[in-house]
Amino acid sequence: MPKDHGIGASSKRREDVRFLTGEGNYTDDINIAGQTYVHFLRSDVAHGTITNIDSSAAEAMDGVLRVFTAKDFEAVGGIPCGWQVTDKFGEPMQEPKHPVLAEGKVRYVGDPIAAVVAETPELARDAAEAIVVDIDELPAVVDMKAALTDGATKVHDDLTSNLCYDWGFVEENKAAVDDAIANAAHVTTLELVNNRLVANPMEPRVAIGDYSRGTDDYTLYTTSQNPHVIRLLMGAFVLGIPEHKLRVVAPDVGGGFGTKIFHYAEEAFVTFAAKAVNRPVKWTSSRSEAFISDAHGRDHVTKIELALDKDNNFTALRCETYANMGAYLSTFAPSVPTWLHGTLLAGNYTTPLVYTNVKAVFTNTVPVDAYRGAGRPEATFQLERVVDKAARELGVDPTELRRQNFIKPDQFPYDTPVAVTYDTGNYHATLDKALEMSDYANFDKRVAESKSRGKLRGLGVAHFIEACGIAPSNLVGQLGARAGLYESATVRVNATGSISVLTGSHSHGQGHETTFPQVIAEMIGIDESQIDIVHGDTSKTPMGMGTYGSRSIAVGGSAMVRAAEKVINKAKKIAAHLMEASEADIELADGQFTVAGTDKSVAWGDVTLAAYVPHNYPLEDIEPGLEETAFYDPSNFTYPSGAYFCEVEVDPETGEVDVLGFTAADDFGTVINPMIVEGQVHGGVAQGIGQALLENCSYDDNGQLLSGSYMDYAMPRASDLPSFDVDHSCQTPCTHNPLGVKGCGEAGAIGSPPALVNGVIDALHRGGYPVEHINMPLSPSRVWEAIQSMK
Amino acid sequence: MYNFEFVKPATVDEAVAALQAEDAQPLSGGQTLIPTMKQRLNAPSTLVSLIGIDSLKGVSEAGGVLTIGAGTTHATVAAEAGAYPALAALAGGIGDPAVRNRGTIGGSLANNDPAACYPAAALGSGATVVTNTREIAIDDYFQGMFTTALEEGEIITAVKFPIPEKANYQKFEQPASRFALVGVFVAKTADGVRVAVTGASEEGVFRWTEAEAALSANFAPGAIEGLSASADGLIGDLHGTPAYRASLIKTLTKRAVTAA
The missing domain is CATH 3.90.1170.50 (Aldehyde oxidase/xanthine dehydrogenase, a/b hammerhead)
Known part of the structure; x- marks a missing residue:
């Protein structure tokens, strides 16, 4: 039976009462x-x-x-x-x-x-x-490669060129990667664009x-x-x-979505x-x-090469990316194509050698920065597209090629060749789950059914890994971050036992006001309604770094747990005093402090009252009051992963893509509120399908934005999307944070674009149109043109 | 939006008089005019609202002709034009519910957006545009995108649709605006078949006469298999090349014939 409170319960989003009844207090309401x-x-x-x-x-x-x-x-x-x-x-x-x-x-x-x-x-x-x-x-500088040619107009006169940086990672591995590719049994190459997006909160x-x-x-x-x-x-x-x-x-x-x-x-x-x-x-x-x-997102132009040995094992990966910075450097822009991108290129695989080169370019366009996923979607897209293409070239099932090259469950913690160490994961489990959920075994029958209606059906497979819970401060400091990336929380217990949690995380739709109290309620055993979250005001909360990179529960939640542990430790001292027992014997469960092995107990509210009305209180040992603050700095990123399958139908006469089904089998570690996690995946998948199918931020040669309104910039609508089939039962809890959580906010947007594109390419191949690639968005005209090119 | 005067007359005569003011513009449902004013791309001195004129509203059928008052909303046409199902269906597919409950047939035809649905229905049906001064045969009415035979200050009062034996409208939506990337209206009457195409041409709505001839001889999708719509003069933009639009014209025409 599902829990009805605390960690694991699908508590209803309390903030929705005000959001859905027009009672929210947005900045423009002030x-x-x-x-x-x-x-x-x-x-x-x-x-x-x-x-x-x-x-x-x-x-x-x-x-x-x-x-x-x-x-x-x-x-x-x-x-x-x-x-x-x-x-x-x-x-x-x-x-x-x-x-x-x-x-x-x-x-x-x-x-x-x-x-x-x-x-x-x-x-x-x-x-x-x-x-x-x-x-x-x-003259307007718009095209990235043209911007880097000799004599190109400069966006900034005081810079030597339009090149922001030329980054190599891992630079020491470059020669070995080149060598492995030169001597590979098979090399699959793909050139692709990760389309520029407007966030549109x-x-x-x-x-x-x-x-x-x-x-x-x-x-x-x-x-x-x-x-x-x-x-x-x-x-x-x-x-x-x-x-x-x-x-x-x-x-x-x-x-927010980053912007x-x-x-x-x-x-x-x-x-x-x-x-x-x-x-x-x-x-x-x-x-x-x-x-x-508003800062735009994505806008990468990439060439990726995957080398395989004669047994179809991945032996090396080489990528070259041009990343658009726009006209100025937005706050985190330089980190997106580098440390948030290059470090993810091992993906779910044991590829031993990886090298990526990124040239960041100034252009006369709106600055580009992080957008839901930020670097990780770009890495996942190119990797999952090239793996899919390799499977096709080699004539093997795309799920089997992936399975063969997955990091095995017993290989964790796993040191990748791109600097990061995955603490946990089980990619086989999510793949098996997605195979089952998507009824993969009967897919051929559905292909035949579509064919009988003149339609081409395809199934796209993609796996993803992301680095979330951003981030260990000392590590990111070495990588160029000009800030720490810890999080803070104060757990302020009031005299009657109710609690205000002051968090440096910021909720802009994620549901912190619901999920954070679930954690405290679980720890203390009081009702969630007794706990409120305070956030979003520097005069109220301790210095915090905010919400992005799927970090709120993994970093902000961990800080809250640490502060709550301090509170509980102090409360146990008070309870020990009240019950004239040893502190070591005090246990807390269901809002009651008990003395182990006895029938003595005091309620949470009695202890909190004693803390603020300290008439009978160990004043010689501890201060009155019950309020603690913690700053939590993670020791590693978290690594959510998942298997995403997208089933599509293509109308070969019009090029229209109909998304028939979408399966998401995610491993987010511990899940605090399954309903909210499901909603986050829905939103992320919708945004990812939006990128893959609809959204196209396009400039002309004069630097005029061609898609500057909803008349030309296509946002995903409910009618464009299927009913999603979402699962997060495959859980390998994070090993280095107290809740075992990994974060779920970006996963949907990371895993879904390659799943959709792989699905369309699959449909076209099955229909007799061996198209290698179509750049996103896969608008009807682009799909139609790809079909025509095969006629 | 810039400041403007607003008048809401109760009769056509009052509206015509009010439109004599300098830079006055008629306002019907406002689904195009208001957004352009909000973007400061249009700055009439006076808006003459036509929606208070009861005589401009309503749907009626007599003698095989469906007459729709110019001020009738798309939602009303969708609900009440049952005598001409293809037209009712077209009206029910315009924009979204908010648009359909404000936008009017007269406003749409007077504006003549090259991607609007109603021009295809009117041209495809061989309709007649009735104004405060005259009746205009539809083949004389459309004169290029956003241009019509209407004179300054002339107001559409009604549109008369002869009800065909069979008709169907196929709209392929532009992914962002959901206007017609291409829309094809096919109507079969005793006098032959008309095929009107919206969304595709730089010149606005037009008739695909080769298809009309072929379909008049044989009203079946196979009749136009050997034809191809010319891409000359078709729109090329972010959402499709002229060749793509030409291909859609043929595909949608076949589908309209099948569905009619």
């Missing part, structure tokens, strides 16, 4: 007395020199407080990058200044040139239209700056996944405001401008603005 509004005048050309800005007409308009341009920010720093990658020659990456407002040049369509602060949003927009900007247009970004002249305190309300990180980056590197004078609040946030991790210029602007005009300043992004100002 309005401060005297608030003003900013409108950003953004570049409509991709590249050019600003020769003049005449804002006199705008400034003269009634209701306009002030017009800002780059000259107002001369004393202010640039938007910092949070990760420095060292290239294969040992040199630091090229890192251009990223000004709050464009300095001298515009570098992408959407680059903010000027900002108008006015009494109303409409006035601010009207005034922005009255600003005259003269720009001498320059349901809530666009919003920022409100507030400043008190009386106290010299600043407050920034912002749609962020990590308010402390914003406070650190913006306070220390941009505006020079010390932490104790700067509060950052990220209240309810309507989806709300980063520190954006708009946040620094409203904070700076609030003091300059001595009024609160609010910015609310329109959806159109989001397309050209």
